């Protein structure tokens with residue numbers, strides 16, 4: 001079982017990622033983790049924070065000479081902006097005068113960072129969090145609700161992706177399907193993990209060149225209008241074996257686990273597996289994936305490929321050997337320059353929401369984050385299926401399971417009743 005948690009605030013000293021149950025023998029370096037962090041910072045429409053704020057990586061445990069030890073992995077992603085926030089976000093009480101500056105006029109005024117945020121933003125956790133946790137301003141809520149936390153998820157996801165690839169040959173890739181009203185055509189080709197460089201180079205992580213150009217224009221138009229944009233991202237998983245997840249209990253169904261993983265990402269509002277909502281409009285005869293009988297691509301036996309992959313690689317909550325397709329719908333960033341109506345909780349009067357700056361569009365990084373969440377969910381499902389304390393042991397268990405499965409597939413007419 002893979003367990004993992006994150007901790008830390010958006011403007012705190014660091015974000016922390018703690019992974020427990022990581023098998024021994026995964027080859028991984030701090031550069032692999034840095035690359036993953038850099039990938040999360042990409043994307044046209046990101047705000048100014050991405051330019052000046054640096055992720056500073058330190059590995060505190062679980063890795064030695066480029067290999068996991070089987071012990072918990074402890075990874076820190078420090079925030080290079082921390083010195084500016086040291087007082088505002090101090091763990092210990094701070095004298096009131098340290099949170100004030102003399103603007104040269106003799107008047108004391110609060111530094112902007114410490115100004116209480118009394119006008120919660122619609123769409124953000126601000127107001128619900130303030131009411132729930134008993135705060136009279138939004139800072140204590142937004143600091144943890146912020147999507148900066150996803151930096152910690154992405155490093156954890158990179159560990160999971162290395163495990164999946166090295167133990168089971170499973171590879172993932174993520175891309176953008178839509179930004180605002182601009183969508184990739186339905187019949188467009190899907191990327192594979194070999195297209196990673198091309199996707200990283202695209203301003204919106206879009207695999208369809210013309211659509212990408214239109215997406216850039218959509219982001220620029222929204223920015224010019226003082227607005228923000230959402231979109232849809234997709235994660236594709238290649239090489240997943242048959243049999244991850246289970247139909248036997250609600251919380252073991254892998255589609256349900258993937259849905260939770262995606263929905264847990266800040267600003268996600270919808271999830272689809274395979275063709276998802278489009279399937280509901282079809283008739284059954286064109287909704288499912290017919291099972292074909294073909295010679296096995298490995299050995300002399302048979303294989304059961306599908307005529308289509310509308311189910312997105314999952315049936316009954318179990319992987320069926322086809323490419324896994326998971327989509328997430330990301331809402332628009334809640335900090336809208338053209339600020340929305342809200343309440344000023346200090347006066348109880350109608351007001352407009354807090355706004356200092358904002359990203360116009362966070363869809364491209366959301367794809368990378370969704371990929372990390374899918375990797376973590378699949379790594380857990382793989383370990384559940386195979387057990388094993390080391391990469392070598394997982395490989396051996398998986399091989400055994402494949403042999404048993406192909407013995408079943410190879411049964412000829414003599415066993416058919």
Ligand code: EPS
Pocket residue numbers: 047049050145146147148149150151266334335357358359
């Ligand atoms: C975020 C809003 C923006 C993002 C931030 C998440 O920050 P701010 O409102 O302070 O400009 O830039 O994301 C990151 C800093 C990051 O590293 O991803 C939000 O409201 O969740």
